Amino acid sequence: MQTNQQAVESNGMGIAIRLRQRALGTLxxxxxxxxxxxxxxxxTILTAWFLVSYYGLANPIFLPAPESVIKTFWQVATVGxxxxxxxxxxxxxxxxxxxxxxxxCIVGIPLGVLMGTxxxxxxxxxxxxxxxxxxxxxxxxxxxxxxxxxxxxxKLALLFLSGLPGIIIAxxxxxxxxxxxxxxxxxxxxxxxxxxxxxxxxxxxxxTILTGMRISLGFIYTVLVAAEIVAATxxxxxxxxxxxxxxxxxxxIMGLIVLGLxxxxxxxxxxxxxxxxxxxxxxxxx
Amino acid sequence: MxxxxxxxIGMWAGLSIFSAGAFADKPEEVTVGYLNLVNAQLVxxxxxxxxxxxxxxxxxxxxxxGGGDMLRAIAGNQVDFGGLGNPPTxxxxxxxxxxxxxxxxNMLDFVESMVVRTSKNIKKLEDLKGKTIAAPFxxxxxxxxxxxxxxxxxxxxxxxxxxxxxxDIALAWARGDIDAAWFWEPALGAVLKDDAHLFMTSGLMxxxxxxxxxxxxxxxxxxxxxxxxxxxxxxxxxxxIDFWIENPAETAQIIATELGLALEDAARMMKGTExxxxxxxxxxQYIGTTExxxxxxxxxxxxxxxxxxxxxxxxxxxxxxxxxxxxxxxLETVVQQ
Numbered sequence: 001m002q003t004n005q006q007a008v009e010s011n012g013m014g015i016a017i018r019l020r021q022r023a024l025g026t027l028x029x030x031x032x033x034x035x036x037x038x039x040x041x042x043x044t045i046l047t048a049w050f051l052v053s054y055y056g057l058a059n060p061i062f063l064p065a066p067e068s069v070i071k072t073f074w075q076v077a078t079v080g081x082x083x084x085x086x087x088x089x090x091x092x093x094x095x096x097x098x099x100x101x102x103x104x105c106i107v108g109i110p111l112g113v114l115m116g117t118x119x120x121x122x123x124x125x126x127x128x129x130x131x132x133x134x135x136x137x138x139x140x141x142x143x144x145x146x147x148x149x150x151x152x153x154x155k156l157a158l159l160f161l162s163g164l165p166g167i168i169i170a171x172x173x174x175x176x177x178x179x180x181x182x183x184x185x186x187x188x189x190x191x192x193x194x195x196x197x198x199x200x201x202x203x204x205x206x207x208t209i210l211t212g213m214r215i216s217l218g219f220i221y222t223v224l225v226a227a228e229i230v231a232a233t234x235x236x237x238x239x240x241x242x243x244x245x246x247x248x249x250x251x252x253i254m255g256l257i258v259l260g261l262x263x264x265x266x267x268x269x270x271x272x273x274x275x276x277x278x279x280x281x282x283x284x285x286x
Numbered sequence: 287m288x289x290x291x292x293x294x295i296g297m298w299a300g301l302s303i304f305s306a307g308a309f310a311d312k313p314e315e316v317t318v319g320y321l322n323l324v325n326a327q328l329v330x331x332x333x334x335x336x337x338x339x340x341x342x343x344x345x346x347x348x349x350x351x352g353g354g355d356m357l358r359a360i361a362g363n364q365v366d367f368g369g370l371g372n373p374p375t376x377x378x379x380x381x382x383x384x385x386x387x388x389x390x391x392n393m394l395d396f397v398e399s400m401v402v403r404t405s406k407n408i409k410k411l412e413d414l415k416g417k418t419i420a421a422p423f424x425x426x427x428x429x430x431x432x433x434x435x436x437x438x439x440x441x442x443x444x445x446x447x448x449x450x451x452x453x454d455i456a457l458a459w460a461r462g463d464i465d466a467a468w469f470w471e472p473a474l475g476a477v478l479k480d481d482a483h484l485f486m487t488s489g490l491m492x493x494x495x496x497x498x499x500x501x502x503x504x505x506x507x508x509x510x511x512x513x514x515x516x517x518x519x520x521x522x523x524x525x526x527i528d529f530w531i532e533n534p535a536e537t538a539q540i541i542a543t544e545l546g547l548a549l550e551d552a553a554r555m556m557k558g559t560e561x562x563x564x565x566x567x568x569x570x571q572y573i574g575t576t577e578x579x580x581x582x583x584x585x586x587x588x589x590x591x592x593x594x595x596x597x598x599x600x601x602x603x604x605x606x607x608x609x610x611x612x613x614x615x616x617l618e619t620v621v622q623q
Contacts, residue, residue, distance in 0.1 A: 061361060245358070
């Protein structure tokens with residue numbers, strides 16, 4: 001078998017065949033994994049969009065043609081929108097999102113572990129979190145602007161507060177779901193409270209915490225536009241909000257697409273980070 | 287599934303034919319979007335004048351924070367009648383919003399003004415460099431701020447200009463986050479008591495050749511279906527304007543009640559804006575007549591040119607586009623009655 005392959009390679013055809021095999025493999029993978037369904041659904045939406053605008057079925061104020069959105073994308077990427085280029089807008093927003101997200105993780109994970117392991121801690125913090133969690137972000141934001149002003153801190157605080165509950169709740173869930181046998185085993189081996197948290201709780205709850213982090217990042221994304229409405233001068237959310245005032249719907253749609261794509265990208269990065277730092281999450285729990 | 291979709295489409299089509307046939311002469315309800323500022327629309331609303339003209343029709347009033355929000359409400363077909371300042375009008379008309387300008391709501395004087403923080407010692411526009419200035423983007427005052435800076439050749443990038451709605455400006459002012467702001471009553475009055483004084487008024491800018499005003503608009507669909515009801519609306523608003531001019535004391539009382547202000551504040555704010563009697567609106571200085579449009583068209587073109595230079599508009603529309611937008615016919619009918 002191996003000699004055969006070597007013979008083929010020496011033929012000079014090896015690379016082409018291997019590429020073809022790989023391409024076939026990828027296609028087969030797309031087919032059997034059902035990924036073609038995703039490709040199909042996205043393609044359908046794009047085709048529908050194209051056809052609707054091509055035949056003039058929609059008012060361009062509400063649904064601009066795909067080519068005008070692409071043109072706008074290029075223009076904002078190179079010339080910029082109201083003083084900042086697309087990259088600067090993305091950078092400003094990603095900075096806000098990441099700072100808020102990191103703060104939410106730094107506060108949320110330890111608090112979740114604490115609330116999951118100590119009943120008194122749960123009783124202390126739970127009512128606060130349960131109370132503010134369902135509040136609409138704009139209502140909360142009004143108060144935050146009053147307290148923290150129109151600058152960066154109120155925006156970060158809003159994003160942070162919207163990301164926090166997801167992480168805390170997932171962490172509590174993760175910690176309470178740990179098989180008590182693991183804890184008994186560790187205790188019988190002489191583990192103290194701190195060692196328990198480090199050696200059993202954190203690794204055991206990793207996958208669920210990661211899910212919580214992904215949900216939390218999603219929440220932070222959903223309030224980005226709200227956070228950038230008041231007194232921002234840059235950011236993807238602000239760009240969407242500002243352009244809507246001037247009825248530049250091509251900028252609105254372009255901004256939403258960029259927001260969606262960066263959101264998906266961040267989610268993928270989180271998943272990959274999880275696989276790297278928590279190799280055991282690769283084993284599916286059933 | 288297919289059947290379900292087909293039958294629901296059929297039902298929907300049937301319903302819309304039915305409703306179009308049955309109620310063609312009378313709308314079920316009329317939604318008026320009014321700007322949160324001081325003008326005779328508050329009188330019309332408070333006295334229920336629109337309701338008196340349209341018995342049996344449900345009248346909804348929606349308060350809208352500024353021109354940008356009004357554009358969104360119009361684009362989203364959430365109002366039948368609205369009010370727009372000249373910059374949002376220029377934006378909406380250029381972008382092809384299905385609206386017509388039917389009357390003058392008010393001419394803006396010091397009811398819209400720029401206030402500066404007294405302790406910051408701002409004596410001329412040049413002194414604003416490095417300061418934080420707020421204005422509601424897309425509105426008349428944002429337009430005037432940018433125009434005033436351009437007029438004196440000051441680079442707007444040398445200061446921080448931020449987008450805040452009037453109520454948020456009052457809040458940010460109280461916190462000390464901003465040094466200057468160009469916005470309008472009633473929020474303006476709240477700020478004036480706190481380390482602030484008037485620096486520039488929209489009336490002064492009008493004298494320099496940059497008038498700002500608000501125009502009443504109607505959705506094209508509504509005007510086509512119910513032209514009589516556009517007349518009724520204009521009649522009601524004209525009565526409100528006449529009431530404002532003839533009964534200043536009672537008007538001040540109405541405005542104080544509507545906006546929750548002290549009587550003397552309401553009286554001061556009233557002086558800062560001019561109501562134009564409907565017959566006078568048909569002269570050249572305002573919207574003009576069907577035969578010859580007035581100076582509002584010129585203002586809209588000048589505003590568009592400025593917004594284009596600010597990259598807020600993709601193009602400057604033809605004069606005919608603005609002439610088509612302004613439709614004095616309803617006002618003419620009402621004035622002749």
